Amino acid sequence: MFGASAARDRLPRLWNDSCIHLHQRWAICKGMAFQPSKFCLLPLRGCTNPVALDSDFPSAKTTLSNHDRMGLSCPNPYGRYPHGTLDLETSNPDRLVFDIEKLLIATDIMNPKKIDIGGSHLDVIDVGEGPTILFVHGFPLDHRMWKFQIEHLAEKFRLICPDLPGFGKSPASHNRPTMRGFAEDLAALLNALNIEQPVCYCGLSMGGYIGWQFQKYFPDRVSRLIACDTRAASDTEQVRRARKIAAQTVMTTGAAPVAESMIEKLFYHRNVKHNKKMVTEVREVISSTQPSSIASGQLAMSERPDQTERLSQINIPTLFVVGEFDKITTPQEVQEDSSLVPNSSLLIIPDAGHLPPLENHIEFNRGLLEFLNPSMHLPLPPENAT
Numbered sequence: 001m002f003g004a005s006a007a008r009d010r011l012p013r014l015w016n017d018s019c020i021h022l023h024q025r026w027a028i029c030k031g032m033a034f035q036p037s038k039f040c041l042l043p044l045r046g047c048t049n050p051v052a053l054d055s056d057f058p059s060a061k062t063t064l065s066n067h068d069r070m071g072l073s074c075p076n077p078y079g080r081y082p083h084g085t086l087d088l089e090t091s092n093p094d095r096l097v098f099d100i101e102k103l104l105i106a107t108d109i110m111n112p113k114k115i116d117i118g119g120s121h122l123d124v125i126d127v128g129e130g131p132t133i134l135f136v137h138g139f140p141l142d143h144r145m146w147k148f149q150i151e152h153l154a155e156k157f158r159l160i161c162p163d164l165p166g167f168g169k170s171p172a173s174h175n176r177p178t179m180r181g182f183a184e185d186l187a188a189l190l191n192a193l194n195i196e197q198p199v200c201y202c203g204l205s206m207g208g209y210i211g212w213q214f215q216k217y218f219p220d221r222v223s224r225l226i227a228c229d230t231r232a233a234s235d236t237e238q239v240r241r242a243r244k245i246a247a248q249t250v251m252t253t254g255a256a257p258v259a260e261s262m263i264e265k266l267f268y269h270r271n272v273k274h275n276k277k278m279v280t281e282v283r284e285v286i287s288s289t290q291p292s293s294i295a296s297g298q299l300a301m302s303e304r305p306d307q308t309e310r311l312s313q314i315n316i317p318t319l320f321v322v323g324e325f326d327k328i329t330t331p332q333e334v335q336e337d338s339s340l341v342p343n344s345s346l347l348i349i350p351d352a353g354h355l356p357p358l359e360n361h362i363e364f365n366r367g368l369l370e371f372l373n374p375s376m377h378l379p380l381p382p383e384n385a386t
């Protein structure tokens with residue numbers, strides 16, 4: 001098992017090169033290739049034109065013209081490199097080839113550790129160095145929804161990305177979970193990791209509901225809040241009823257139909273069509289969640305208290321983020337919540353639905369970095385890169 005720093009040493013060019021945009025699934029690296037049936041090229045130091053060639057991306061054609069402009073002799077990359085090694089090192093030695101996710105797993109960066117939180121444990125990604133960001137996933141997902149943040153931000157921050165109890169690989173530890181109970185688990189996690197300094201809390205949807213509780217009951221532990229695609233209001237009666245029915249249904253149907261029905265709601269429809277890999281991964285995460293955790297998560301959310309009154313008392317810098325096409329938590333709702341928090345800003349992420357950290361991670365990461373440190377800028381991708 002390698003620690004984060006050791007793992008990073010094994011990727012010196014990847015992690016140390018601020019020119020690399022980890023927004024594409026495939027980077028190209030001389031001498032290494034992992035099934036590049038889909039890939040993109042990423043620039044290394046001194047290279048200003050990233051090129052994306054990934055059939056998952058809707059604008060692959062546009063980026064292909066970038067590719068041409070760069071004069072690479074790779075006229076039909078999909079046909080030419082269907083399975084294996086990519087040979088660009090001969091035509092351009094400045095390129096790297098990686099499947100980012102496999103690479104992160106292979107180097108232990110994306111391998112969760114089990115952290116004892118007293119009577120139970122959580123599976124947690126703990127990677128990077130610097131100020132801590134605690135990333136809390138939505139329902140019914142796990143830490144993998146933050147994979148692009150894990151790729152991109154571990155160079156500047158310590159990232160803590162737990163699987164909440166009952167989700168991902170963390171065992172369920174509550175008979176009857178509540179948003180507050182989850183917040184207490186997160187505080188116990190920070191204790192177990194000896195993190196005493198206040199953290200930046202970043203939660204998406206259910207992770208945001210938990211965030212209100214975390215900020216309320218552990219105010220000394222939060223220096224900044226990022227509320228993504230979430231709301232302060234509690235459920236309407238109609239939604240509560242629907243959740244109760246959903247909780248009963250999943251116990252007989254299992255998780256797979258839940259996954260199916262959620263996909264359309266979670267993603268911007270163009271991403272469902274054009275980014276099948278992302279959709280498949282999320283479908284698999286949901287399908288492999290225990291039905292009992294889905295049921296108890298629904299009930300816990302249905303019982304969450306309304307936090308709207310408290311918004312005006314939140315006195316730390318707060319960033320509200322929402323996907324332009326989020327159907328679950330609309331930009332209008334998020335904008336209204338944002339207007340009630342004194343020191344807040346709002347970021348609407350284009351081309352994204354309910355999951356901007358996955359759907360448009362370039363804009364998401366950029367907004368997050370600007371919020372965390374306005375002087376810290378990501379290198380901009382070319383205008384037409386995906």
Ligand code: MLT
Binds near residue numbers: 139140204205301
């Ligand atoms: C989530 O993404 O966490 C859920 O969609 C939240 C909810 O069902 O209210």
